[in-house]
Amino acid sequence: MLKKEWRHFKRNRDLFVMSLPAIVYKLLLSYLPMLGLVIAFKQYRYDLGVFGSEWVGLKNFEFFFRSDTAFIVTRNTILYNLSFIVLTMVIALTLAILLNEVSRKWIKLHQTVLFLPYFLSWVVVGYVVLAFLDHKSGFINVTLGMFGEEAIKWYEQAKYWPVIIVITQLWKAVGFSTLIYYAGLLGIDSSYYEAAKIDGANKWQMIRKITIPLLTPLIVILFIVDVGKIFRADFGLFYFIPNDSSFLYGTTDVIDTYVYRSLRVVGDIGMSTAIGFYQSVVGFVLVLLANWIVKKINEDNALW
Amino acid sequence: MPTSQVAINKKAAKSFFESKQSRWSSRIINLFFCLLSILFIIPLLLVISISFTDEKTLLQSGYQLIPEKFSLAAYSLIFDSPGVLLNAYGITILVTVIGTVVGLFLTSLTAYTISRKDYRYRKIMTFFVFFTTLFSGGLVPFYIMVTQYLHLKDTIGALIVPYLLSPFFILVMKGFMDKIPLEVIESAKMDGASEWRIFFTMVIPLSLPAMVTIGLFISFQYWNDWWLGLLFIDNQNLIPLQLMLYRVMSTIEYLSNNLSSVNVSIDMTQFPSLSTRMAMAVLAAGPMMLVFPFFQKYFISGLTVGSVKG
Numbered sequence: 001m002l003k004k005e006w007r008h009f010k011r012n013r014d015l016f017v018m019s020l021p022a023i024v025y026k027l028l029l030s031y032l033p034m035l036g037l038v039i040a041f042k043q044y045r046y047d048l049g050v051f052g053s054e055w056v057g058l059k060n061f062e063f064f065f066r067s068d069t070a071f072i073v074t075r076n077t078i079l080y081n082l083s084f085i086v087l088t089m090v091i092a093l094t095l096a097i098l099l100n101e102v103s104r105k106w107i108k109l110h111q112t113v114l115f116l117p118y119f120l121s122w123v124v125v126g127y128v129v130l131a132f133l134d135h136k137s138g139f140i141n142v143t144l145g146m147f148g149e150e151a152i153k154w155y156e157q158a159k160y161w162p163v164i165i166v167i168t169q170l171w172k173a174v175g176f177s178t179l180i181y182y183a184g185l186l187g188i189d190s191s192y193y194e195a196a197k198i199d200g201a202n203k204w205q206m207i208r209k210i211t212i213p214l215l216t217p218l219i220v221i222l223f224i225v226d227v228g229k230i231f232r233a234d235f236g237l238f239y240f241i242p243n244d245s246s247f248l249y250g251t252t253d254v255i256d257t258y259v260y261r262s263l264r265v266v267g268d269i270g271m272s273t274a275i276g277f278y279q280s281v282v283g284f285v286l287v288l289l290a291n292w293i294v295k296k297i298n299e300d301n302a303l304w
Numbered sequence: 305m306p307t308s309q310v311a312i313n314k315k316a317a318k319s320f321f322e323s324k325q326s327r328w329s330s331r332i333i334n335l336f337f338c339l340l341s342i343l344f345i346i347p348l349l350l351v352i353s354i355s356f357t358d359e360k361t362l363l364q365s366g367y368q369l370i371p372e373k374f375s376l377a378a379y380s381l382i383f384d385s386p387g388v389l390l391n392a393y394g395i396t397i398l399v400t401v402i403g404t405v406v407g408l409f410l411t412s413l414t415a416y417t418i419s420r421k422d423y424r425y426r427k428i429m430t431f432f433v434f435f436t437t438l439f440s441g442g443l444v445p446f447y448i449m450v451t452q453y454l455h456l457k458d459t460i461g462a463l464i465v466p467y468l469l470s471p472f473f474i475l476v477m478k479g480f481m482d483k484i485p486l487e488v489i490e491s492a493k494m495d496g497a498s499e500w501r502i503f504f505t506m507v508i509p510l511s512l513p514a515m516v517t518i519g520l521f522i523s524f525q526y527w528n529d530w531w532l533g534l535l536f537i538d539n540q541n542l543i544p545l546q547l548m549l550y551r552v553m554s555t556i557e558y559l560s561n562n563l564s565s566v567n568v569s570i571d572m573t574q575f576p577s578l579s580t581r582m583a584m585a586v587l588a589a590g591p592m593m594l595v596f597p598f599f600q601k602y603f604i605s606g607l608t609v610g611s612v613k614g
């Protein structure tokens with residue numbers, strides 16, 4: 001038995017050696033840190049290390065969940081991510097289908113322009129947003145001034161930020177999703193459309209009966225992956241775009257910015273780990289759940 | 305718009321239904337995309353325009369899409385004392401080059417092994433890699449690992465190591481490599497080629513579109529990174545470009561907010577000016593923005609997201 005396995009191993013040795021760097025890398029940077037989750041149950045001290053520190057049970061969790069912040073950051077994280085998932089999917093899919101109707105020469109141009117913001121860093125996007133929202137000189141306030149309206153102190157008014165954040169995210173990310181869907185669309189065998197044309201189907205029928213069903217596996221993969229990340233916010237978006245303005249925390253603070261502040265500003269390692277743990281576990285459960293639901297509806301579309 | 309007219313007509317001739325109705329819908333769709341493209345590009349034009357506007361004009365009439373009074377002052381100010389900026393550029397270029405070369409090599413190597421349908425440990429390896437996207441230790445254990453155990457704090461390594469192997473890029477690369485027929489690899493093996501030789505002389509050349517696409521994505525990730533700098537770099541000499549850009553912005557915001565609230569009149573020329581800020585943003589984003597369109601043609605063929613199923 002062991003001998004047989006060894007023979008198998010010898011035949012796969014070279015490929016195994018090739019995957020070794022990834023194994024070592026993932027062990028060091030992903031799997032060993034998972035063990036670090038025990039810090040969530042400890043009073044971490046640098047001098048005693050991860051395993052030497054004293055156990056404190058669920059105190060780190062209690063401290064977080066008793067605060068008002070726990071509710072606010074969780075709510076913000078989920079609501080933002082849900083709206084990103086739904087809006088990005090609908091808009092990107094629509095754009096991809098429409099893009100398919102544009103002549104080749106023009107596709108290049110539109111593709112380049114829609115994709116461009118994706119390649120800007122959040123810091124640069126922060127500057128772009130500042131160019132619009134700066135209190136004194138910003139484009140929007142200047143424009144409002146031209147119509148005789150009062151200037152708005154954008155960076156001090158929490159109520160405007162859900163809209164600003166969503167627009168910024170869509171501007172930056174929608175081009176990428178569009179391209180992913182468009183690449184998937186190009187992979188569809190054109191004979192389906194030709195057959196449908198012979199049967200007298202119109203464009204809308206083709207989209208509904210051919211394009212969408214054939215893209216469903218791709219849509220589902222992206223959806224499940226997104227659901228798994230619903231408890232994780234894009235730190236750059238929520239940190240740089242509101243410029244870490246404390247006036248805006250009510251509508252812009254998310255779990256990730258909160259963890260970062262507790263870690264780097266407050267230095268509460270135990271609680272930061274506990275919140276990270278909460279993120280990972282809930283996210284994991286959500287992926288399992290999403291996959292299970294997809295499996296119930298259609299076995300083939302599930303991730304596993 | 306005579307040229308666009310021609311393009312639209314050509315498209316209409318090729319479309320599924322050569323009817324009047326479809327020519328119209330094609331025109332409307334084209335027009336829609338033109339408007340959308342303009343909407344998408346305006347924010348960038350605004351930033352570029354501000355960087356080329358005379359400072360006094362900005363203070364008087366605010367940010368405008370077309371510079372009222374053109375000026376190169378912001379750029380000449382930056383290039384007069386380029387020390388800090390050049391240092392940050394140097395760090396970012398170094399990190400981007402090393403990170404992209406090593407990262408692309410490791411990504412393609414890993415993707416290749418799990419795309420080989422005859423590799424015995426393929427399924428377990430796939431699971432091993434992708435499980436990390438489902439569950440992770442979170443920020444703090446990762447932070448402690450990098451600083452306390454790998455001792456990377458305040459080193460170039462901290463800016464490179466964490467991004468070397470991203471599961472998503474492996475997934476995209478694997479999706480592409482899945483299309484390489486196993487027979488081709490087997491026949492090379494028959495001819496006595498080793499696995500490494502096959503990888504370097506066959507798989508990499510065959511995967512060129514994916515290599516270019518993923519390589520560009522990895523390089524953008526390094527070029528645009530501020531996160532690793534924010535977490536791991538305190539040493540002023542190792543600060544990457546984007547982080548420097550952020551520091552500039554937050555310092556100015558802090559100073560102008562606090563000084564105006566205690567009612568001290570401040571001379572804005574004491575600080576990097578409004579236009580200089582935007583000029584720095586342009587310089588930080590610029591190089592990659594210029595590179596990106598040249599590689600566009602590889603994206604569609606390189607970006608096929610495969611299924612994760614083993």
